[in-house]
Amino acid sequence: MEDGRILERERLQIEHIQQQLDHEELQFEEVDDLQDSSGDDQDPTALGYGGAGTSSEFNFNTSIASLHTYLGEVEDTHNRTVFLDGGAILNLPLFYFEGVVLFPGATLPLRVIQSNFVAAIERALSQVDVPYTIGVIRIYREPRDLRMKLATVGTTAEVRQYRRLEDGSLNVVTRGQQRFCLRRHWIDVERVPYGEIQIIKEDLPLRTPRDAFGRLAPLSNLSSRRLASKKSIALMLRSKTGETESEENSDESFQNGLSLTERRIHQSVTGSSYEHDTMDEPASSDDDRFMYESDQEIRSNLNDSDSMKALLSYPGKQTEMDSRNGNCSTSGKQSCKVEMLSNCCKNTDAYLSRGISRAFWPHWVYRMFDSYCLAQRAGDMWKQIVGAPNVDGLLKKPDLLSFHIASKIPVSESTRQELLEIDGIPYRLRREIELLESINLIRCKNCLTIIARRSDMLVMSSEGPLGAYVNPGGYVHEIMTLFKANGLALQGPAITRYSWFPGYAWTITNCATCGTQMGWLFTATKSKLKPRSFWGIRSSQVAEETR
Template sequence: MADQEERNALLDNEEEEESDDEMFQLVVHEEIADSDEEDGEDDETGDGRERGNDGEKFDRALPATHSYLGDGMDELSGRTVLDSEKEIELPLLPMYGVVLMPGETLPLHLFMPQFVTMMKRCLEGNKTFGVCTIKSGSDTDEFSDVGTTAEIFSVKEDTSGGIHTMTVKATGRQRFKIISKRRQSDRVIIATVSVLADEPLVARPAVAFACPRELMLAPCEQVVNTGERGKDGCVTVSKGKAKMLQQLRRDPPCLSPLPSWVYRMFDPFILTHRVANELLAWSQNMVIKHQSDNPTEFSYWVAANLPLDDTLRLELLMTNSVIYRLQKELDVISKYSSFCCRHCDAPIGHKDDVFSMSVDGALASYVNPGGYVHQTLTLYKVTNLSIISRPVTQDSWFPGYAWSIAQCSRCHSHMGWRFTSSRHGLRPSKFYGITRSSIKPAIVQPQNGDEEGGKSRMCRQS
């Protein structure tokens, strides 16, 4: 009889635990709905967009430091530049869902002995290794033919618990093409690669006028007819030079035999300006880097920040022409409408909701405690997502925010996280981080036979 009572008590406990689990799922979804309604009372959009000047604004420089990796990292100096068009040997780090661009920061948690050994050897040499993208649905021996060298600039080793681990921060440097590869006895992949160089840019005709580059890129309303420099950073020139500049901007090929429209299509600085304007048309909260410094660096920064699938991203990485890369980016940005779930095509977000939570841009690489690197896009608002965990502040990529796991409400695949402020008054109050590998872009395509250039939305299959 006592055994029977014990058995009944255990069954009752199990039923209560199951009921609690079900209740937790219901409470989570109810909290989302309530939160949106509450936000909607103070905010027309019902999302995490900043309204007014009240509260503490988040410091966008914090995510770029990757402070969640912990203290005690050794900073390394120096820069390694590999000779272009020469064959060299590089140790390779194949990665899922990561297409590294030159200039992009790559954080790593390494646990596997072969990769820890590989990094230690890199530190003894030129601190450089190669990063390649593993093809979807394949093993680690099948990866892209092109990749990017990564140079270690910060490192920390840990032997606690009897396991040798390594935390690394590296920067993407130069593109390369794999010629051959082999696997060593320690399972490290060594590849013979040819370093790819970008085609040199031709000096623009504006140089003949001794016209500074920033004048050519400055918006028309910022060109002031005075001889002083504006306190707000506006470019100011004399009346005569302003008139000359306006003529040059209207008809830039005045020193070129090419027609005006051809010139504008192939001038890298004009393309840079047009791409930046298209990005700002998405959102005024986009951080634009390298706009007037270097078209080559800017083209890579744009490629790193666009939420594209691996196919498009690798296409941008492969090209040696900066001009073609900028043209391709301009074409994609102008047609980009939204993005959907990679697995079930459920609409997830719109380009208008993309914003920069980091000084590096709207999309950046972050690593979780398990060592998985996620290239993550930040948005104010999303659709068709379910939150399946309680908020947690530990190991948060964004200091002051708690993360909750988000999955597609249709196919239940992992999509990313919702971040909610854990400090009162911190702005934005909430936002979403969606992994690039979980989405695919919806490109607006022209319809055949539409005289007015009608367009339809379609998701690009990855």
């Protein structure tokens, strides 16, 4: 039965994610003149943090860049892959990229030129069990190590659009689907890369239980137990001060043994929370154990000579202490006893009388793992720091939001791989919140020269400030867009052909200190197009995040 419930939960989650992704189906639109596209209705708030503040300073249509029009016309496959069960093991054609980390829901354009990878796409289109699906994984080099290594976690990608060119190459647009663990990889007789992968089981979003905190019910119906504790304290006080209690240990005999002043104090302390507790649920065995342990701790403290001496020496306006024997003098004995009883009762009931939650954990502990609370916090920070794309529609879908932010956040390649490998929605969201709070300086990976700051980010694509693009040679680059950068040197002329941002020419740019290629400068080719220029910096050449 337990296994059946787990499989049913996974099935519902898979259907939920698939419905969300299907709503974001890739479609191309006709644009009469990309060079003169002004986008007068462009929302200025979509520029992101640090972007131009008015529509007169920004009129580029950001939706064009996300269409990857530089690939030319592509045909929709009209195929939608069914999500695989968590834990499923299968073999897929494998694509590996340096400097690229694909997340579920993200778009990955490909220019497939090499014959073995063309064959891999052909295999993916025709395979029976999971058609139109490939595996995408990052390759990297360790510092001071020339050997390439494959990451252990990747993402399946569905071929959404493709076009076969006359020279035999392919233009392909894919979309990330599900995370997987790479079990092993090989190259078959036709030199097609393959991998044995295992689909990762994704968690469902967690919400804090309704009654986890916020009321005084976890330890309930405690009036009698609380009264017993106070009786024990009073009896111990009487024993330590030389008095005896010969009457039966009942509430009536207990109160009869008190003076008028003591009785008023006792009734004021015990009566403050009696009405609330009588409405609580019956106490559980855990509550009984808790109260027993609390009483034992109180008795232990009162029996301890040092604790008792400190209690008896509690300062009071009418208390007089005899430094020789540690007892109250005759003139102050009554007031000392009353004050000790009052303060001891109040201290043992501090949490209860002040209305503090008696939950097993404080509320902030639950919220650390509440996917919906974390999603709201991450979404608010995203709007303040980055701005676009708008994530309000994903606030009630923490699983999709965590992948969405991870795929767009302008951080280094290795940090994005770290986000991909995190299991559990709350842990991924908390790491993203930490990054949004900390990212500030953008540095060269080799020499750590400061290239830009977080406030220099500019959103030039409706998909966000970071996206993947492919050049004519088939190399995929993930770049973050900035309206200002420092310490960079231009190399070569400005070129308009195969521009990722229609209406802009691109120029290669290197780090002026170490000569590493950092990205490109994009300059407008039309006088009315704004911004006039911006920078595209490769995430693979960005150093780890520092404040």
